Amino acid sequence: ATVDKGVDFANYFCTYAFLFHQKEMLSDRVRMDAYFNAIFQNKHHFLEKTVLDVGTGSGILAIWSAQAGARKVYAVEATKMAEHARELVKANKLEGVVEVIEGSMEDVTLPEKVDVIISEWMGYFLLRESMFDSVICARDRWLKPTGVMYPSHARMWLAPIRSGLGDQKMNDYEGAMDDWFCFSNETQTYYGVDMSVLTKPYSEEQKKYYLQTSLWNNLHPNQVIGTGAIIKEMDCLTATVNDILNVRASISSSITAENTRFCGFGGWFDVHFRGCKENPAQQEIELTTAPSEDNSTHWGQQVFLLHPPLRVREGDGLIINFSMNRSEENHRLMEVDLSCEIRQSSGNNFPPFKNKFYIE
Amino acid sequence: ATVDKGVDFANYFCTYAFLFHQKEMLSDRVRMDAYFNAIFQNKHHFLEKTVLDVGTGSGILAIWSAQAGARKVYAVEATKMAEHARELVKANKLEGVVEVIEGSMEDVTLPEKVDVIISEWMGYFLLRESMFDSVICARDRWLKPTGVMYPSHARMWLAPIRSGLGDQKMNDYEGAMDDWFCFSNETQTYYGVDMSVLTKPYSEEQKKYYLQTSLWNNLHPNQVIGTGAIIKEMDCLTATVNDILNVRASISSSITAENTRFCGFGGWFDVHFRGCKENPAQQEIELTTAPSEDNSTHWGQQVFLLHPPLRVREGDGLIINFSMNRSEENHRLMEVDLSCEIRQSSGNNFPPFKNKFYIE
Ligand SMILES: Nc1ncnc2c1ncn2[C@@H]1O[C@H](CSCC[C@H](N)C(=O)O)[C@@H](O)[C@H]1O
Numbered sequence: 001a002t003v004d005k006g007v008d009f010a011n012y013f014c015t016y017a018f019l020f021h022q023k024e025m026l027s028d029r030v031r032m033d034a035y036f037n038a039i040f041q042n043k044h045h046f047l048e049k050t051v052l053d054v055g056t057g058s059g060i061l062a063i064w065s066a067q068a069g070a071r072k073v074y075a076v077e078a079t080k081m082a083e084h085a086r087e088l089v090k091a092n093k094l095e096g097v098v099e100v101i102e103g104s105m106e107d108v109t110l111p112e113k114v115d116v117i118i119s120e121w122m123g124y125f126l127l128r129e130s131m132f133d134s135v136i137c138a139r140d141r142w143l144k145p146t147g148v149m150y151p152s153h154a155r156m157w158l159a160p161i162r163s164g165l166g167d168q169k170m171n172d173y174e175g176a177m178d179d180w181f182c183f184s185n186e187t188q189t190y191y192g193v194d195m196s197v198l199t200k201p202y203s204e205e206q207k208k209y210y211l212q213t214s215l216w217n218n219l220h221p222n223q224v225i226g227t228g229a230i231i232k233e234m235d236c237l238t239a240t241v242n243d244i245l246n247v248r249a250s251i252s253s254s255i256t257a258e259n260t261r262f263c264g265f266g267g268w269f270d271v272h273f274r275g276c277k278e279n280p281a282q283q284e285i286e287l288t289t290a291p292s293e294d295n296s297t298h299w300g301q302q303v304f305l306l307h308p309p310l311r312v313r314e315g316d317g318l319i320i321n322f323s324m325n326r327s328e329e330n331h332r333l334m335e336v337d338l339s340c341e342i343r344q345s346s347g348n349n350f351p352p353f354k355n356k357f358y359i360e
Numbered sequence: 361a362t363v364d365k366g367v368d369f370a371n372y373f374c375t376y377a378f379l380f381h382q383k384e385m386l387s388d389r390v391r392m393d394a395y396f397n398a399i400f401q402n403k404h405h406f407l408e409k410t411v412l413d414v415g416t417g418s419g420i421l422a423i424w425s426a427q428a429g430a431r432k433v434y435a436v437e438a439t440k441m442a443e444h445a446r447e448l449v450k451a452n453k454l455e456g457v458v459e460v461i462e463g464s465m466e467d468v469t470l471p472e473k474v475d476v477i478i479s480e481w482m483g484y485f486l487l488r489e490s491m492f493d494s495v496i497c498a499r500d501r502w503l504k505p506t507g508v509m510y511p512s513h514a515r516m517w518l519a520p521i522r523s524g525l526g527d528q529k530m531n532d533y534e535g536a537m538d539d540w541f542c543f544s545n546e547t548q549t550y551y552g553v554d555m556s557v558l559t560k561p562y563s564e565e566q567k568k569y570y571l572q573t574s575l576w577n578n579l580h581p582n583q584v585i586g587t588g589a590i591i592k593e594m595d596c597l598t599a600t601v602n603d604i605l606n607v608r609a610s611i612s613s614s615i616t617a618e619n620t621r622f623c624g625f626g627g628w629f630d631v632h633f634r635g636c637k638e639n640p641a642q643q644e645i646e647l648t649t650a651p652s653e654d655n656s657t658h659w660g661q662q663v664f665l666l667h668p669p670l671r672v673r674e675g676d677g678l679i680i681n682f683s684m685n686r687s688e689e690n691h692r693l694m695e696v697d698l699s700c701e702i703r704q705s706s707g708n709n710f711p712p713f714k715n716k717f718y719i720e
């Protein structure tokens with residue numbers, strides 16, 4: 001499956017060409033603090049070193065790398081944002097160190113290999129956008145054997161949650177179908193055309209949209225009703241595209257809330273800045289997008305809803321099979337197959353269920 | 361400028377592949393009534409005739425054409441919606457007459473020339489989407505010399521309006537800039553990066569978004585404060601792509617409201633179904649998207665705002681130069697240059713102004 005560059009721009013890169021969107025990321029204090037601390041508390045990784053920033057956007061990570069003492073920073077950006085990054089570098093008097101290169105990482109040639117690759121490549125639920133592919137490509141071509149990845153590790157998490165969103169979405173879906181029946185009747189009455197054959201495809205389209213598309217949400221920690229489980233661990237120094245094409249995990253979780261509605265699953269990620277074995281971080285930094293009262297991020301969590309919710313009790317066990325693949329139509333979007341068995345402490349068991357979700 | 365098909369699908373056709381969107385058009389009673397009446401009050405154009413429906417979507421116009429007695433209807437649709445159209449045709453027992461063809465009009469080969477080309481190709485402010493290009497292509501290849509176009513004529517209108525939207529958008533813009541200054545300060549304080557060089561490009565980006573992008577709006581007729589003027593007339597039987605690449609008009613309008621704020625311009629269109637000279641309609645039908653209390657359409661009107669509004673009086677004259685071109689990045693979007701001189705009946709004159717707008 002080769003990717004048409006023009007299509008990829010129309011679907012994906014276009015948003016990054018707006019300062020508005022870069023500003024949203026630059027305003028995410030949890031994100032910013034993590035990268036800032038990772039760099040400035042580990043200056044030994046940057047001092048007199050060469051750095052590659054994959055997808056520099058506004059140029060922020062490249063600028064910090066230079067401020068931390070890098071000898072040379074290559075800042076690669078696919079969109080016109082590169083021009084703004086170049087201005088910003090200049091205004092911060094770092095044009096002697098940071099070289100902004102407009103182009104796709106996959107197409108760029110550097111004059112040398114680098115000591116550090118830094119990148120903020122994480123999409124919703126870590127892998128949406130599939131941008132890590134470009135980081136892997138950069139690493140395999142341009143990182144010295146002794147080089148360091150920033151971040152160095154990444155993990156994906158899944159946990160059972162409760163949420164009112166499901167009721168809302170179910171209402172929306174039912175409202176849409178009521179509308180449809182009304183519309184279908186009127187089309188017959190006024191215009192003599194029988195629409196009923198489209199009821200099923202319409203309902204499927206609406207179901208997909210309202211009930212099967214994962215939702216962005218900022219969960220409160222008390223909405224997490226059971227233990228979280230890791231569904232993917234990645235070493236950014238060694239992971240291959242093949243490792244992330246399909247994320248598959250069999251995990252279990254136990255309900256920790258007393259007696260509650262089990263409404264679906266929340267998914268999130270964290271990344272760590274640990275340097276590498278031969279050249280570890282002096283100060284390990286974590287960036288987590290887990291549900292949090294005070295430290296929420298623009299990534300929020302991805303919510304996968306069950307319809308209807310189920311009643312569960314403390315101690316009930318969940319056996320979960322999770323599988324995520326890229327969508328065939330757009331390699332930057334994901335499809336998830338999620339099945340779950342509930343082992344109730346009471347002994348009665350719900351029938352196991354299996355759902356398909358779309359991360360759009 | 362050749363168009364990349366994949367990009368065009370990602371940018372444009374994708375929405376039409378959803379029944380939800382087709383339903384929105386099928387629920388527009390003004391639109392539906394116009395086409396329905398045009399067909400069924402002019403059955404002589406359809407009886408025993410061959411028809412081509414360019415962009416059949418759900419198949420509705422093809423089905424009506426068949427119900428009105430057509431011998432054969434070719435229904436061409438670029439998106440997967442073609443499959444639903446095929447089902448709908450079958451459910452309405454017209455599969456012997458209507459042949460649904462999935463493909464771009466530009467690529468399709470028909471076994472014969474047709475008597476009628478019917479199409480609902482009109483975008484916002486008539487020409488957004490540039491779909492009429494495909495109708496022209498169909499006409500030049502597949503319409504018999506004696507053939508009829510449905511609709512047969514189209515016009516674009518412009519009129520001065522009053523509206524509260526401008527104040528709202530100006531507020532939004534100013535809010536966005538307040539945000540920016542706050543963000544810029546914080547980035548300096550917390551992260552040691554001077555963002556001020558991006559203030560100008562940010563303000564330009566936000567200005568374009570909030571102040572220079574035309575807005576969809578359902579204007580109330582009493583928001584129109586002066587005479588409307590026609591800026592384009594098209595005979596669908598003879599118009600060429602060249603005729604619509606650039607829409608240029610010098611028009612005048614006089615203020616008819618007593619003493620009011622002149623907040624910008626409203627743009628809309630109408631089309632007529634008149635048949636052709638040798639084979640006129642028995643019943644001429646008009647579809648207008650002009651501001652209306654009871655007969656508004658999903659097209660609404662496009663509003664081009666002035667910042668700040670000006671005070672005008674009954675009898676004041678406007679001399680307007682209007683020029684619309686396709687956007688270079690996306691041939692389905694438009695850019696408008698609008699300049700205006702106000703001849704006040706009082707004798708004092710405002711300085712003339714000139715604005716650029718984007719129809720996105
Ligand atoms: N293959 C690729 N080559 C170059 N740039 C890419 C890329 N894939 C994604 N990008 C860019 O990577 C950026 C990711 S967003 C992160 C921006 C910046 N590093 C920051 O931390 O604020 C976007 O600007 C996007 O356009």
Ligand SMILES: Nc1ncnc2c1ncn2[C@@H]1O[C@H](CSCC[C@H](N)C(=O)O)[C@@H](O)[C@H]1O
Nearest residue numbers: 376415416417436437438463464465480494
């Ligand atoms: N060049 C082209 N070839 C085939 N279909 C096209 C086309 N350009 C636009 N279309 C299709 O034309 C439709 C326009 S919307 C109108 C749909 C339908 N005729 C109705 O009146 O309800 C869309 O479904 C779009 O996908």
